[in-house]
Amino acid sequence: MSAAATPSRRDWLLADRPASPAQARLGQAYRTWLAFRANRLAMVGLAIVAALVGMALFADLIAPFDPLRGGDLRTARLLPPSWTHPMGTDDQARDIFSRVVHGSRLTLLVVTLVAVIATPIGLVIGTCAGYFGGWVDTVLMRVTDIFLAFPRLILALAFVAALGPGIENAVIAIAITSWPPYARLARAETLTIRDQDYIAAIRLQGASSPRIIWGHVVPLCLSSVIVRVTLDMAGIILTAAGLGFLGLGAQPPQPEWGAMIASGRRFLIDFWWVATMPGIAIFVVSLGFNLLGDGLRDVLDPKAAS
Template sequence: MTTRDWLLSDQPTSRRQAKLGQSYRTWLHLRQNRLAMLGLGIVVVLILMAIFADVIAPFDPYTAGDLRTERLLAPSWTHLMGTDDLARDIFSRIVYGSRVTLLVVAMVALIATPIGLAVGTTAGYFGGWVDTILMRITDIFLAFPRLILALAFVAALGPGIENAVIAIAITSWPPYARLARAETLTIRNTDYIAAIRLQGARSPRIIWGHVVPLCMSSVIVRVTLDMAGIILTAAGLGFLGLGAQPPQPEWGAMIASGRRFIIDFWWVATMPGIAIFVVSLGFNLLGDGLRDVLDPKGEK
């Protein structure tokens, strides 16, 4: 029996084989979606660029060149995306800026997702006054535009990439809570959960051991689709000077420094803008593909 036959077996002999087989079927379904694979490719390139930035970048992103001869140079074979007003190589700064972007995306996902899951599943499982209080708090956060609320938190915490991550995470969890609550409401009264209760399992164990795993697929899709919004919010904070601070190569801050030269030296602001657009597009395409694959109500 080949590995493929073992993974696609209709009669798995172990839980491990069943899980690996389901993951492999999901991958086969995702692979049929060309746009999703394009999005996955963009995300993989972003990750590899962040990991191997020291190898890929031809110049130091922090060191200024000769201001008399290397300032605001147009794209060429020496400087693929030109140089900025401090004679720094824009391509090198974009490559190193991928680390900042990936850090923000990863940290926001790691902070906001558990908060949203905890609030949503708790509200949906217990209902009553617990549901009312938690959802009203969620509604308060949803009442404000994400960027405006993030600006308020960053203004209170102070500028910096760490505070920007915290601010974006605080504003990102409410949609996940709403989604997790909706999923929990359809799960909590099923025979499966009733049987677990009859076995004597307590509420925290039921929520985290059985309800949360059933909500994960929908939340993962929503998180992936939200990555583009997170990147744009981080870039917006950087553009306003409240995110990563100079000389850190952050794409939003690079656009802000290049807006003064947009007419005569268009590449200074355009190149980081293209980077933001491509990465945001990649996460959106990947999220759409995952939604088609992981949606339990969709056709397989």
């Protein structure tokens, strides 16, 4: 019975003539998933990101030791990787594997908060500039150009220096420096949408500009912006790690990967694992987001060849 039901469900999702809007939406989502699943590197990226999320959610169960408290400094300090300590211990006799696992929570928190803060800002500024044009477009894009004129890390350093060190201020600084590319992309998409016939028809029906922007322009810009946000996740992680490395992000003894590298650089020659293990974590997670973003771009890009 189940073997016969599976093909029928697949045929229902892939029907050429959907019987309802819900069937059409589900069918489109299923086709998108099939296209995404065919990309092996994208699936590798999805697996890495899923592993990061799972590690952050179940860090207390995965980590064998307390990430903040170390062992006996006389016997457990700077131990090499072993079965007991898979990534070794640091100069405070803390298990590095446990700290890397718990550090995934901070990484995921920073990535999520920056995406939640920066994406709406970029969408609002970009769609308003592209839809209204004229002096609104000029003012908003010149402000955007000012932010784009500075390297992201340098600008984030300036904001954190003004706000003070800490993970909360680091998130705010990274979010403030992350929205300009989304605004430029949303503006470009809006310029191609605002003169379409269906937008003119909606305008003739008496819809207000905010309703047109939020109800019809923003949803059409979302796919491109989501792809860009996913591709920028690696840069966000590296910026957060850079701030932590410089002592302006998460403060000790929080297990932030950049701060862990900074504390381990003193032992890089003799005890390489102290700085190398969190560095590998940053590399793997950044690679995962890049692979996932490339896969989403191939699937969601409306200009890509089908």
